[in-house]
Amino acid sequence: MKEPLQENTLLYYMQWYIDSKKDLICHSTYKRYKVFFRLMERFEGFICQSVHIEDMDSDFIRDFMIFGKQEEYSENTIYRTIHFIKTILNFVERKGIRTCVRELELRREKQKKEVVTLTEKEIIKIQKTNVPEELQAAKDWLLISCYTGQRFSDFIRFSTQQIHIIEGKTCLSFAQQKTKKEIFLPLHPKVLHIIKRNKNRFPKIMDIQHYNRSIKEIAKLAHLNESLKSRKRIGYRSREVQTEKWEALSSHIGRRSFATNFYGKIPTPLLMEATGHSTEQMFLRYINPVNKDRILSLSNYFDTIDEGRTVFQ
Known part of the structure; x- marks a missing residue:
């Protein structure tokens, strides 16, 4: 004792x-x-x-x-x-x-934090990847998380009983487990397609350990082999290691990817309504600052403007 x-x-x-x-x-x-x-x-x-x-x-x-x-x-x-x-x-x-x-006043220098997310192209790549039957449910949940922006504890409990139709739009109503916030979320067409393919049901429920193992296998099958730095828990400690992207996936990847991929395309207050964040500061912690699609888009604008100047000179 x-x-x-x-x-x-x-x-x-x-x-x-x-x-x-x-x-x-x-x-x-x-x-x-x-x-x-x-x-x-x-x-x-x-x-x-x-x-x-x-x-x-x-x-x-x-x-x-x-x-x-x-x-x-x-x-x-x-x-x-x-x-x-x-x-x-x-x-x-x-x-x-x-x-x-x-x-006990502390001054902490801002740390550069690696935020691992899936780009829209990578999500499509996963969607098109054929997986064994035992991984299909995890694949469906991964895609659902990328298009709803919810925590594992919330999306794994999604049920068709939570679905409501508002002026022809299919929405999901639920209370977040962590914050107890009531969320009313319009469902993305990709999520509706997954529900329809599963005979008008959400995929089968699984525990978080099974889910985390499975999405790593799925990302490996999709050849997400980009080398990156990520934090890995070793015993009680978390250390930064060089790894391939598929190894860095965990249950929060969908929530971060949702925030990053739709940021700048959808008004931030609407995204925060979906994720349940109370402040923009908290929301922005989920954003991957190195978004290749936004960088390439900006570069294309630069090229277009420069070409325009050449024409008129």
């Missing part, structure tokens, strides 16, 4: 906070909080002592960052954990206990 946590320690209040929020947050958020908790347990093992609330100052932040870098945690994990710790200290202050939370 595990020993009870010592009072007035950071872990004690972290556990208290997590327990108080358990019924108010979604499961993925709860899991993320537990990751922060376990990371702090490992930090205490690293320094061979418990961290008390009165010890929480700028020196603690420095030591924690040294620990994170030595243990090769990603910078994102380190900063997100510190941000959560500040949340805990604010929670402690509301209990009437004074902390040094206002001293």
Whole structure:
């Protein structure tokens, strides 16, 4: 049996906070909080002592960052954990206990983040790729995700019972699992075609592990072999590795691809209505800044303008 946590320690209040929020947050958020908790347990093992609330100052932040870098945690994990710790200290202050939370100011340099997406051409390539019967459902879900922009936890629960017809347009009504937002989404013709081909049903449901394995196999069959850098989780850590594109696919690829491929073609507020993002800043995190189709389109405009000048000179 595990020993009870010592009072007035950071872990004690972290556990208290997590327990108080358990019924108010979604499961993925709860899991993320537990990751922060376990990371702090490992930090205490690293320094061979418990961290008390009165010890929480700028020196603690420095030591924690040294620990994170030595243990090769990603910078994102380190900063997100510190941000959560500040949340805990604010929670402690509301209990009437004074902390040094206002001293824990951090300046983080903007990091260049690789956002892996599927281009429209790659999506069409996947659509045209013949796959074994056991991969067909995953292929259909991948295409559905690329044309609806939803998280796995939402699109995998799509049902024809959620379909409504509005002035001849087929729409889907559902509440997002993570945000609880009510979404009313007009369905893309490609999604309607998949439903029709599946005898007016959505594909069969699968778990996320099965889905992630399957879409990698599908992308490999489609020869998405472009070399790129992506983050890969190795144990508790996430590291940047050079890999082929098919290996970098995961359940979020469709949501990111939807945001990237339709950005600039459809008004951003309408796209945000579809994805459920509250702010444009959050939405833009999903956009791949290196969109080859937009770059080529801009280049074609340059060529056309330059040709026009040559004619009139």
